[in-house]
Amino acid sequence: MGKLLEVKDLAVSFQTYFGEVEAVRGVSFHVDKGETVALVGESGCGKSVTANSIMQLLPMPPAFYKNGQILFEGEDIVKKSDKEMQKIRGNKISMIFQDPMTSLNPTMKIGKQIIEGILKHQKLSRHEAKKKAIEMLELVSVPQPEKRINQYPHEFSGGMRQRVMIALAMVSNPELLIADEPTTALDVTVQAQILDLMKQIQDKLGTAIILITHDLGVVADISDRVIVMYAGKIMEEGTTDEIFKNPKHPYTRKLLGSVPRLDMDRNESLHSIEGTPPDLYRPPKGCPFFDRCDKAMVICKDHMPNKEYHSDSHYSYCWLNHPMAKAADEGSEI
Numbered sequence: 001m002g003k004l005l006e007v008k009d010l011a012v013s014f015q016t017y018f019g020e021v022e023a024v025r026g027v028s029f030h031v032d033k034g035e036t037v038a039l040v041g042e043s044g045c046g047k048s049v050t051a052n053s054i055m056q057l058l059p060m061p062p063a064f065y066k067n068g069q070i071l072f073e074g075e076d077i078v079k080k081s082d083k084e085m086q087k088i089r090g091n092k093i094s095m096i097f098q099d100p101m102t103s104l105n106p107t108m109k110i111g112k113q114i115i116e117g118i119l120k121h122q123k124l125s126r127h128e129a130k131k132k133a134i135e136m137l138e139l140v141s142v143p144q145p146e147k148r149i150n151q152y153p154h155e156f157s158g159g160m161r162q163r164v165m166i167a168l169a170m171v172s173n174p175e176l177l178i179a180d181e182p183t184t185a186l187d188v189t190v191q192a193q194i195l196d197l198m199k200q201i202q203d204k205l206g207t208a209i210i211l212i213t214h215d216l217g218v219v220a221d222i223s224d225r226v227i228v229m230y231a232g233k234i235m236e237e238g239t240t241d242e243i244f245k246n247p248k249h250p251y252t253r254k255l256l257g258s259v260p261r262l263d264m265d266r267n268e269s270l271h272s273i274e275g276t277p278p279d280l281y282r283p284p285k286g287c288p289f290f291d292r293c294d295k296a297m298v299i300c301k302d303h304m305p306n307k308e309y310h311s312d313s314h315y316s317y318c319w320l321n322h323p324m325a326k327a328a329d330e331g332s333e334i
């Protein structure tokens, strides 16, 4: 399968009153046609900035591209004008966000919003667009769509609103759907239903998906590959199987929280990694996870590890994985 999106050494910063925030610091990854790639990591690690860079949705200033390329179908998005970007955004690439209420217009009926979305992308009569809007609601399993199109967003439940958002994102039949924490605001059962729905739509329409979440638990069933980010950098990437069965970075292990290890703390869980991510005003020179890592070595503090491959599809940035790091399993004193 061909590469749909290729992000190469992307660096994005914000110029603030207090100085430069280095939000994304040299991130490279790709997305193939029709696959699902999960972007995971704790709050503030640069997931949304990466996604919004792809969509060119960052406010510039204060944001600015420092380096890198974002190739979509071989063309660099970073270099596109606003006008060119309008043709791509919401058309070839669509995005859904955590809170549908902020994206849906509360004063407009659901049907009208979808119809307008359809008319923006396709030359159809209003009548045809209405028929299509009903079909779209059926696609995302909203019951009684003929009736529902006459209702307002506040008459929908959170899960149903998110389904509407997915329908809206899919009206243009995009090549790539970026879903930024699409289920975080929903309860667990509805979360699973929405992810399941996204998978079904992908199977039907062949859309590639970037799924952004801080919760590794939700990506296992839906994603083909997982990219783990921390402090604006990628720490590890692999197939979902590789990341879950054979995580190589201590941060990934902590995120997983359930990989059996002899030295594992009983209370260690998905959301309780001790300490906080580093300040991105002055990011550390070495491995950014250094001060929270219980396996940290002297070198980690000042030197960023190289990329170490564990298979064709699996790599990590950690000194423990250096071929000469004998102490890999024992760790060593700082």
Ligand SMILES: Nc1ncnc2c1ncn2[C@@H]1O[C@H](COP(=O)(O)OP(=O)(O)OP(=O)(O)O)[C@@H](O)[C@H]1O
Binding pocket: 014, 016, 021, 022, 023, 041, 042, 043, 044, 045, 046, 047, 048, 049, 050, 062, 214, 280
């Ligand atoms: N407009 C802004 N001005 C200054 N700094 C910003 C701005 N937007 C984001 N940042 C900073 O960029 C970094 C990355 O933020 P980002 O929103 O990408 O995190 P995230 O991984 O999406 O987190 P979350 O899981 O909380 O959504 C953070 O340190 C954040 O404070």
Ligand SMILES: [Mg+2]
Binding pocket: 047, 048, 049, 180
């Ligand atoms: Mg975010």
